[in-house]
Amino acid sequence: MNENRLPIYFAPLQGYTDSAYRLAHARIFGGINTYYSPFVRVEHGEIRRKDIREIHPDNNGEMHFIPQLIAPTPDKLEQIMALFIEYGYREADINLGCPFPMLVKRHNGAGMLPHPKEVEALLKTAVEKFPEIRFSVKLRLGWEHADECLALLPLLNELPLSHVTLHPRLGIQQYKGTVDWNGFEAFYKGCDKPLLYNGDIHTPDDIESIVARFPRLVGVVIGRGLLANPALAWEYQQGHPLSSDEMAKKVRLLHNEVFNAYKERLQGGDLQLLTKMKSFWEYLLPNADRKAKKIIHKTTKLSNYEVAVARLFAEL
Numbered sequence: 176m177n178e179n180r181l182p183i184y185f186a187p188l189q190g191y192t193d194s195a196y197r198l199a200h201a202r203i204f205g206g207i208n209t210y211y212s213p214f215v216r217v218e219h220g221e222i223r224r225k226d227i228r229e230i231h232p233d234n235n236g237e238m239h240f241i242p243q244l245i246a247p248t249p250d251k252l253e254q255i256m257a258l259f260i261e262y263g264y265r266e267a268d269i270n271l272g273c274p275f276p277m278l279v280k281r282h283n284g285a286g287m288l289p290h291p292k293e294v295e296a297l298l299k300t301a302v303e304k305f306p307e308i309r310f311s312v313k314l315r316l317g318w319e320h321a322d323e324c325l326a327l328l329p330l331l332n333e334l335p336l337s338h339v340t341l342h343p344r345l346g347i348q349q350y351k352g353t354v355d356w357n358g359f360e361a362f363y364k365g366c367d368k369p370l371l372y373n374g375d376i377h378t379p380d381d382i383e384s385i386v387a388r389f390p391r392l393v394g395v396v397i398g399r400g401l402l403a404n405p406a407l408a409w410e411y412q413q414g415h416p417l418s419s420d421e422m423a424k425k426v427r428l429l430h431n432e433v434f435n436a437y438k439e440r441l442q443g444g445d446l447q448l449l450t451k452m453k454s455f456w457e458y459l460l461p462n463a464d465r466k467a468k469k470i471i472h473k474t475t476k477l478s479n480y481e482v483a484v485a486r487l488f489a490e491l
């Protein structure tokens with residue numbers, strides 16, 4: 176990896192960056208310093224079996240991988256941490272940014288940002304009860320107000336966190352509207368912890384201009400931009416784009432590896448496999464053959480899917 180370039184972290188995206196995808200991406204495209212799991216949570220008193228399987232070290236290869244958790248209370252955090260520790264992890268990321276209404280109303284993720292005392296109880300429990308773990312935090316500007324993150328700065332600065340990632344949107348924006356550069360700048364100025372930027376990065380130039388504006392950043396976290404162009408991190412690290420032939424070859428490989436992994440793992444038949452593969456294509460190659468993408472999106476038959484994918488690949 177080029178030492179003059181910032182490390183790129185692959186953002187967690189529930190339903191997209193599962194272990195099959197992460198493994199295939201790391202092997203075929205690379206360029207990533209760290210992969211996160213989508214958040215693990217406690218549901219009806221238990222951690223979902225699927226989430227447990229997803230973070231198992233056997234399913235995460237050799238990559239630098241940090242499991243992420245979301246919890247509304249210290250006891251739930253402790254329950255999840257017990258699993259992370261059982262699996263040998265020494266790093267964990269705490270989600271304070273998820274905007275999904277069902278979770279937010281129980282003060283999970285961005286739903287906790289307007290309640291600094293709850294954030295303090297959660298984070299202090301983490302660092303005090305698990306001193307052997309390097310914790311990081313991923314947050315938004317706030318739920319409704321951009322100064323909610325500023326109110327948390329004294330706490331974040333005081334805790335022994337390995338890094339902080341800020342996505343400069345409000346929870347109420349979900350993933351829409353523009354990112355708030357002034358809001359990011361205000362947090363950047365007051366943050367003493369190693370800070371990573373996250374949000375709406377789609378090209379190596381986007382990374383360069385963010386790094387030029389915020390030279391103290393220690394990395395950038397990219398989600399949808401990497402799903403759209405899985406070579407983005409590699410291209411930034413190398414300083415040039417992947418040739419279109421190489422890209423076509425690698426996307427095929429990525430598709431086939433993910434498809435085969437899902438086929439082996441999923442037990443819900445063709446329809447479940449099809450649903451997963453539709454997600455795979457949702458952000459990928461936004462400029463690829465439109466008709467083929469529409470068929471992929473609409474079809475209820477795996478055979479139609481396979482024809483559409485062959486058509487799409489033929490056009491690459």
Ligand SMILES: Cc1cc2nc3c(=O)[nH]c(=O)nc-3n(C[C@H](O)[C@H](O)[C@H](O)COP(=O)(O)O)c2cc1C
Nearest residue numbers: 186187188189213214270342374375376397398399
């Ligand atoms: C469908 C979806 C699922 C997501 N799941 C998670 C998650 O599990 N944990 C998390 O911290 N962020 C999650 N995010 C937020 C992303 O990690 C990232 O912060 C956000 O998409 C902004 O970055 P981007 O513009 O580079 O995609 C999710 C976003 C989307 C769109």
